[in-house]
Amino acid sequence: MAYTAKIKVTLRQSILDVQGKAVEHALLNLGYGSVGSARIGKYIEVSINEDDALAAERICNEICLKLLSNPVMENYSFELEKA
């Protein structure tokens, strides 16, 4: 059994997201006046060969904290799906 981890990494709200700001301005310029704000993050898919969902979840948390996100300025969340 394998799992696919669908991981989202986003900048913390307190961190200025300059890419998001640029997109936000572009959307407003396109006439979408109801657009409030845009934030840009990363989407990462990782396959994990574990039989046990808890083991897959533990690995996923570990890799998010160790490499995939920088806890100083980013948050992460993920969903595990059976592959």
Added chain:
Amino acid sequence: MADITIGVVVFPGSNCDHDTMHAVASFEGVKPVMLWHGSHDLQGAKAIILPGGFSYGDYLRAGSIARFSPIMQEVVDAAGKGLPVLGICNGFQVLLESGLLEGALSRNRDKKFLCRDTFIRPVNCNTMFTALYGEDEVLSIPIAHGEGNYFAPPEVIESLEEHDQVVFRYTDREGQISDEANPNGSVGNIAGIMNRRGNVLGLMPHPERASEKLLGSEDGRRLFASLFRQL
């Protein structure tokens, strides 16, 4: 007396390694050697320099993958035992990712990659990296980065300030620390910090690019000279 070995780490994507080798080689009594990222051998280096560039293509985040390279395991261990480590630009990013320094660097405030001269002041000259500077001096040293916006939570900043770990700040030509003189949005105009112990320094400006008259400034030389004379 044999020359003192200075290790310059080469990651795939480093692009200031040769400039740094060149700058180091211009000092008497030291011999720079390149340390390949895949090696575990520090070659007896008495100080380590992590140069600028785009290690591992800056994929994921600047410095995030380089920190796990074999040579960095040795650098982190040796830094823990007091070996001097200097991280310039991407090297600073690697030091933050590896936990040798606190905080993080995010995208520049105005979105642009900035490649130009900046003015900085060594606000703490009681360090092994800045002993030959004066705190009122204004140095002209270039920056070249897209992600140099230094950030740390307020309690970390407070602790850095309290322990005099802020070593360089961006200023204007007169040495005034102001928002206009802040090129990238860094908290408190911070351009460089060190660890509590004082043997690890990271900074965004490139002293190796300001180490000979021909390049327009020699203001970076005394950073290397300060370090080398202690070894």
